[in-house]
Amino acid sequence: MPRTLSEEDIAEFREQLCAAASRLFAQRGTDGVTMRALAEIMGISPMKPYHYFRDKEEILAAAMERAFNRFVAALEAAENTAAPALERANARRQAYVAFALAEPDCYRVMFELPHPDTAKYPGLQAAMDRARAVTRRGMDALIASGLIEGDPVVLGNVFWCALHGAVSAYIAGKLDSREQLEAILDISMKSLREGLKPAAR
Template identity: 35%
Template sequence: MNVATDSPRRQQLTQIAARLFMQQGFDRTTVRMLAEEMGIKSGSLFHHFADKQEILCAVIEESTRNALVSARRAMAEAVPTPRARLVALARVHLETLHDDRHAHGVALYEWRRLNDEDREHLTHLRDAYEALWHQVIVEARELGLVHGDPATVTRFALGALNWTARWYDPEGPMNTAQLADELANMVLSPAS
């Protein structure tokens, strides 16, 4: 099952749905609202998607795939030190989170609305993304640069970055690169 697609029209519809899901919430967004915002009739929506649940799955799948591709690229391009790799992951996480706020917000806040089949389908993407982080944290721990359980540190770091969706102001005093550096300073021992 792969609900994401390269169809430009379907991607456009997915972006519109992401915005509505973030503004209204998944449960309060009706098929009629989606169709109206998309400029199509309610019945035409089902030419592109089986149901509203498939739209939600497509939004989350696309945003998670994009984040995973960006994170893998960042890891490949980073200097192979735990600090450089952690900063690279944090920067790309913040960039993708804040460049596509709607889709990533939906992935964060509406995950629980996925049905069991879609959640199972998407879990491998989420786990692959978290595994990149976990790998860097484990490497840093082996060098004595991180203390504590790597899985917990990974979840704390991702949670802190995700929470910036609530408070970060791009017009404020720090850019996303500076925020990524701050995260690395908090997670890694000074010797790193």
């Protein structure tokens, strides 16, 4: 007689499947992943994933939601301090880099793959909104401290593009060392802050 699965059993399997899916999506892209391939790498029957997810898109959305929530938890932990805005910004940067290098599959799934329609996946939308909120708080704090000025949403994207570009280059093996990555980020972040200083009045 089949064993009745508890909520913990179901959550554990979904976690395992999302972790495996993240590896495959990161390696092969969305078109290169099938339900059968996921089942094969997990050593389960081809039909088992369908007991937990409707289709590949739902697995992708769940893998992205998992990745964003893990990523944001790391950033939130780094900013949970009463330190000045610039120190918190540096702590978030270090947490960002540490997460990306420790979990490159999650990082690629979040930022290199097309997102499913988030209207169909409110959990993914909530996780993405949580990530944007961290960035917005950081920009608001830097602006309030008089270190930069401008639209906080635009500024958040500017800083993220600089950070993401360098981190992605490192993950792809295009930089010589971790030290080079940190040097590039030091220069990039400092240059952006200098260029975005409020004009003298």
